[in-house]
Amino acid sequence: MKDKIERVSLWHVALPVSTPRDHGIGLVAGNVEVVVLRIRTASGIAGWGEASPWPVFTGTPEATLSAIQRYLAPLLIGRCVSEIPAIMQLADKTIVGHPEAKAAVETALLDAFGQLCGQPVWALLGGCCRGEIPLSVSLADPEFARDLDLADRIRDAGVRIVKVKTGTQGHEFDLNRLERLKKDFPEFDIRADYNQGMQSFEAMRRLQDLDSFELGFIEQPVPALNRMVMAQLCASINTPLLADESVFDLPQAFEAARDEICNGISVKIMKCGGLRRGQQIAAVAESAGLPCYGGDMFETGIAHLAGTHMIAATPNISLGCEFYQATWYLEEDLLETPFPIENGKVQVPVEPGLGASVNEGALKKYARNACEVG
Numbered sequence: 300m301k302d303k304i305e306r307v308s309l310w311h312v313a314l315p316v317s318t319p320r321d322h323g324i325g326l327v328a329g330n331v332e333v334v335v336l337r338i339r340t341a342s343g344i345a346g347w348g349e350a351s352p353w354p355v356f357t358g359t360p361e362a363t364l365s366a367i368q369r370y371l372a373p374l375l376i377g378r379c380v381s382e383i384p385a386i387m388q389l390a391d392k393t394i395v396g397h398p399e400a401k402a403a404v405e406t407a408l409l410d411a412f413g414q415l416c417g418q419p420v421w422a423l424l425g426g427c428c429r430g431e432i433p434l435s436v437s438l439a440d441p442e443f444a445r446d447l448d449l450a451d452r453i454r455d456a457g458v459r460i461v462k463v464k465t466g467t468q469g470h471e472f473d474l475n476r477l478e479r480l481k482k483d484f485p486e487f488d489i490r491a492d493y494n495q496g497m498q499s500f501e502a503m504r505r506l507q508d509l510d511s512f513e514l515g516f517i518e519q520p521v522p523a524l525n526r527m528v529m530a531q532l533c534a535s536i537n538t539p540l541l542a543d544e545s546v547f548d549l550p551q552a553f554e555a556a557r558d559e560i561c562n563g564i565s566v567k568i569m570k571c572g573g574l575r576r577g578q579q580i581a582a583v584a585e586s587a588g589l590p591c592y593g594g595d596m597f598e599t600g601i602a603h604l605a606g607t608h609m610i611a612a613t614p615n616i617s618l619g620c621e622f623y624q625a626t627w628y629l630e631e632d633l634l635e636t637p638f639p640i641e642n643g644k645v646q647v648p649v650e651p652g653l654g655a656s657v658n659e660g661a662l663k664k665y666a667r668n669a670c671e672v673g
């Protein structure tokens with residue numbers, strides 16, 4: 300297991316997207332920006348990771364690139380890829396926050412270690428509890444007609460879960476969209492996500508309006524820090540309430556369970572800083588009887604794969620995943636082969652490491668900045 304890391308390469312890329320997407324905390328249009336990391340070992344193994352920051356949610360790509368280049372990459376040079384817990388503990392001591400940067404580093408280490416052992420990443424995380432994961436596609440287009448077209452296309456592709464991004468254009472717009480989707484797509488499990496877009500003052504009455512749609516869950520209606528309001532809503536509506544922005548890390552997961560602010564938690568490797576930390580959050584949630592959902596940021600197939608391996612190894616992340624962007628949002632993904640989705644379900648890879656290779660031509664094509672350490 301002695302295979303030392305010799306070089307770290309980084310790319311800040313801007314990837315064109317097909318349509319605008321409107322969320323409670325911000326609009327995304329034109330392109331999404333991610334940071335891709337590659338570690339190269341003495342034996343020639345390449346391990347890949349991705350950081351997918353969003354300035355209104357987790358952080359910026361510029362700060363992420365700088366955090367890895369200046370503070371995290373030097374921790375990797377000369378270390379063995381098997382030293383994942385020690386390296387990640389050092390990362391936490393070296394730089395506060397920057398969970399997306401740490402997720403990228405840990406993903407690359409797991410990818411490389413898996414290739415070294417000849418095992419998929421899920422095997423390094425405890426083994427596999429599911430071979431496929433039900434996929435949810437988010438409907439977030441400011442033009443609802445375009446979302447109806449997308450809903451048709453994903454239904455034809457076997458998708459049976461949609462998440463409507465609510466709280467952006469008024470309560471009536473949300474009620475009308477949910478009513479239309481409920482009528483035209485009876486086979487869908489429909490969920491709603493406010494991304495903190497609702498004022499706490501008005502939340503109770505408006506969420507009670509949504510109870511009649513029997514949604515799968517309602518995600519993060521009010522601002523992240525309004526945890527007391529989350530607890531009041533959770534106790535007062537019939538629809539399960541999911542915490543997303545209110546739970547980034549382990550202490551917040553503990554507090555969410557203790558204070559009964561939600562019925563479930565969205566686990567994202569970009570919020571908590573990696574796959575192993577995501578498993579720990581799922582375990583804390585499980586201790587309180589709260590199931591978890593495999594959330595994501597604006598990601599490429601690289602980060603989708605990292606999340607897929609985490610969910611494959613974690614029974615309590617049981618509410619599906621939303622790894623749809625590589626397939627239905629980006630104009631071009633960074634993977635050589637399409638991110639694996641069949642009949643509306645993400646297929647868990649069985650190859651060593653993450654189980655896919657990165658298209659370095661696409662990386663260079665969309666790079667805004669690149670650098671190397673080592």
Ligand SMILES: [Mg+2]
Pocket residue numbers: 492494518519543544565594
């Ligand atoms: Mg969310």
